[in-house]
Amino acid sequence: MLLNELINDENKINKNLYSSGPYWSYKNSRAIIEIKKKGLNDFRGLTAGIGTSFADNLVLDIRNEFNIKGRIIGKFFSLPLIRKIFEGQLKITNDHIHSFLKYQSLIYEKSENVMNLLNNYKFENTTKFGCIQKFDYLDKSYSCHYLNMADRIDKLSSSFNFKNIKSFFEIGGGFGANIHFLITNFPNIKKILYLDTVPNIYVGTEYLRDIYKEKVKDYVELKKLDKICFSQNDDLEILCIPPWLVEKVDVKIDHFHNAASFVEMPKDVIKNYLKFIRKFDTKEISLISYEKFDNKTTFDPKELNNFFDNKLHVSWKNSLIENFGKKSIYLVSQ
Numbered sequence: 001m002l003l004n005e006l007i008n009d010e011n012k013i014n015k016n017l018y019s020s021g022p023y024w025s026y027k028n029s030r031a032i033i034e035i036k037k038k039g040l041n042d043f044r045g046l047t048a049g050i051g052t053s054f055a056d057n058l059v060l061d062i063r064n065e066f067n068i069k070g071r072i073i074g075k076f077f078s079l080p081l082i083r084k085i086f087e088g089q090l091k092i093t094n095d096h097i098h099s100f101l102k103y104q105s106l107i108y109e110k111s112e113n114v115m116n117l118l119n120n121y122k123f124e125n126t127t128k129f130g131c132i133q134k135f136d137y138l139d140k141s142y143s144c145h146y147l148n149m150a151d152r153i154d155k156l157s158s159s160f161n162f163k164n165i166k167s168f169f170e171i172g173g174g175f176g177a178n179i180h181f182l183i184t185n186f187p188n189i190k191k192i193l194y195l196d197t198v199p200n201i202y203v204g205t206e207y208l209r210d211i212y213k214e215k216v217k218d219y220v221e222l223k224k225l226d227k228i229c230f231s232q233n234d235d236l237e238i239l240c241i242p243p244w245l246v247e248k249v250d251v252k253i254d255h256f257h258n259a260a261s262f263v264e265m266p267k268d269v270i271k272n273y274l275k276f277i278r279k280f281d282t283k284e285i286s287l288i289s290y291e292k293f294d295n296k297t298t299f300d301p302k303e304l305n306n307f308f309d310n311k312l313h314v315s316w317k318n319s320l321i322e323n324f325g326k327k328s329i330y331l332v333s334q
Contacts, residue, residue, distance in 0.1 A: 018243035023264040023297035045130035056145035105135035151320040167191040172261030176204040205240040253280040285333040
């Protein structure tokens with residue numbers, strides 16, 4: 001019911017203000033098909049392309065990723081001889097992926113940066129929903145994705161004291177891993193506003209609900225309200241909303257965060273979100289983006305500061321595993 005209501009109501013929104021943009025439009029439509037076909041049980045594994053670009057799954061069979069044009073080409077793969085050859089290739093690809101996962105695990109186990117994070121932060125239940133990108137250390141499995149989330153927060157901690165934050169607003173929260181990590185390590189963060197596009201917000205809502213149960217308020221519940229506010233208490237509260245519902249929100253925010261997705265949005269959409277970030281009297285802002293960009297679907301992350309009258313402090317930082325990933329740009333309020 002939640003997913004269907006999100007899909008139906010999304011068709012009625014102002015596309016100029018709340019569009020997911022060209023980067024996400026096809027990915028979102030494919031993810032919806034995959035969710036309806038396979039559910040969420042293994043969305044972090046090898047068998048579903050649901051989380052492509054916002055989760056930590058890997059795609060084994062590219063036939064699941066074809067668009068309409070691709071499905072016409074895909075009929076070619078259904079020919080008996082071609083299918084036999086392709087499925088033989090899938091076995092080779094599967095072996096390659098598991099070799100990659102084995103060596104990635106070894107790299108994480110040997111990393112001094114990773115060990116520091118394991119010593120300084122708590123990681124609880126990080127491998128649910130079929131997580132395949134993980135490693136074992138001292139008889140416990142850890143999600144590589146969560147370690148990267150922890151590394152981002154650790155780097156931001158040089159600019160912000162997360163122990164002083166009570167309310168947190170994240171746009172583009174993926175499947176909720178960052179929010180889960182923050183709540184685990186900073187129990188002072190009690191009030192969370194989590195916004196993402198459809199169906200990402202559906203995946204994130206169900207992921208967080210699996211952990212926090214009734215503490216998660218979903219779209220079906222929140223859309224009925226005239227005004228969406230945090231409760232006036234110290235109980236944990238996670239409000240999960242699609243983009244257009246932000247118009248009903250009336251809260252005060254200590255910290256706003258976005259990682260990667262601002263550069264994937266139309267610029268008018270970002271300007272509209274910033275209107276609400278100001279409305280919420282947001283005290284702190286942190287933005288993170290990747291180094292490379294595609295002119296057709298994203299824009300140069302160096303342009304992010306153009307949206308702010310009071311410029312954010314800019315720095316470039318290495319990935320958790322140096323030489324294993326690209327640098328990221330960090331923009332923080334001063």
